[in-house]
Amino acid sequence: MSLALLERHRDTLRHALSDALSRDPEIFRALRYHVGLEDDAGQPDDGMGKMVRPAIVMFIAEELGGSLDRALHAAVGLELVHNFSLIHDDIQDQDRTRRGRATLWTQLGEAQAINAGDLMHAIAISEALRSGPAIAERLLGATEAMIVGQTLDLHFEDRAVDEAEYLHMIDHKTGALLRCAFELGGICAGASEDVICDLRQLGHGIGRAFQIRDDVLGIWGNGDVFGKPQGSDIRRRKKSYPVAVGFSRAESGDRETLERIYAREPVREEDVEWVIRLLERLGVRDSAAEQVRIHLEQAQDAASRIALSERGRNELNALIEFLARRQK
């Protein structure tokens, strides 16, 4: 699926990303590999993701009449913060592949991958600072929130989690950078505090809807042979939104069984089926769908207060549809 909002500035973003990472020391080659600019032999590659966050920075700045030159550094800084966090996440989770490519720590070892992430973090903020101190300050605030979210997520591996705790975590871990994308676009355009607040709510709504939808797919799949199979997040014992709601709603006997299953590794197939049945019995699937709807409405509400062009409004709606209703 091709979305105008993601495509329009993609080449510009790619070049700016390449400029930010084109330096001599050997370690920079690892950074270019990680973001997908080069393959593992140092040859040009097109392994970058959708680059949703920097595309949003550029889109909002353009729509609100800001300078695209200024927005570009903010956008690249944000994308690099996202990527530094992925380098360290992959070490923490011991994930060996990402987007079909070997993760950095499997190539360099953990020690050098920690350095690579640290270097990308510093470069990210340097890049954002080129758009001005207000941009760097906002990005640093979002980065701190994201890291706090990541520490909460790791804590959740060892204990039961309720719905409020899960939402608090995810608002930090994945929500912070998405809200930041909308805010940075607004700051680059010199938007008023009121508009920044609307942009923030827009990002918040999209972020929540996207995450909950993603978590639903991780449990119920999408019936598509190419998509996620049923129960994959349960097999991985991932405490995603539906499970957190399950923990909140389950009565004593069920709750104890649920805790026992999430403490056991590996999870047995009969446990996966039991959890899915429990969640359905507790009405979790319907509640999650309702939450997605509510947050999309809030996002659209916030968007309606922002002075977008006709074209911009259509493109934003297409992005929202894509992020929050995607089937895989």
Add this chain to the structure above:
Amino acid sequence: MSLALLERHRDTLRHALSDALSRDPEIFRALRYHVGLEDDAGQPDDGMGKMVRPAIVMFIAEELGGSLDRALHAAVGLELVHNFSLIHDDIQDQDRTRRGRATLWTQLGEAQAINAGDLMHAIAISEALRSGPAIAERLLGATEAMIVGQTLDLHFEDRAVDEAEYLHMIDHKTGALLRCAFELGGICAGASEDVICDLRQLGHGIGRAFQIRDDVLGIWGNGDVFGKPQGSDIRRRKKSYPVAVGFSRAESGDRETLERIYAREPVREEDVEWVIRLLERLGVRDSAAEQVRIHLEQAQDAASRIALSERGRNELNALIEFLARRQK
């Protein structure tokens, strides 16, 4: 030993460090523990190091007529960058203690210690940004250089290293933040480019002299029963300055033996003695002492061009003596 330059602003720095790290999320407790503000039970502690770098920022800013309020944020930012790098270094080197306290990864696990370092990195730059974009930009440049130095140092574990490569590495790994301390003080005082350049050379000279002196102590000890024993860096197969010079100077047969010893683990006691004899035969100990002298002269030369007060000049000289001539 008590040094006026290190003592004068120590309480102010301690309070500002505490302010920067006093936030609610659990992970901030780990940050306060790491820098030495609290013990592992969360009680007030005095486990901080000498805080040389932030003391230098304050000293130079004060001497050159800058605002101490502005310098304080720059100083705390620099100290936090240094500390974030220690958190990650301890994971990379698998060191279990630092300054007599358990390192953070032994307390939290490696995954959460990576997060703690990342969070401290972001807070460090936020703090520096409060002193203005020029301060944050300079600190980010030094941080990038430091990380490049750390990647080089890890690479050195697997291969022979010559003198020039070693100096290049150390100018990055430890030199960058020390030079930065002098520069940040100057920037806070609105010093001219020429003065900043002198400050940079002052930091460079002190950094080189300190590092080479430290490396000499790591091989020859200091004859003091409380200091380092002879050969301790050889036992750890650390490729420090004397060994790099040894690699540069050794002729074929000796060089092969040296390479074999540094590839073997553990190093035998007879090898330690052989390496020490080789380095002395190659005149490495004398050359190192000469290098310390040359770099101290360059530092004093640069200092003489900077408009310090009489008291300031004496205090700076006392610090230089302490750093570059210390016996342990």
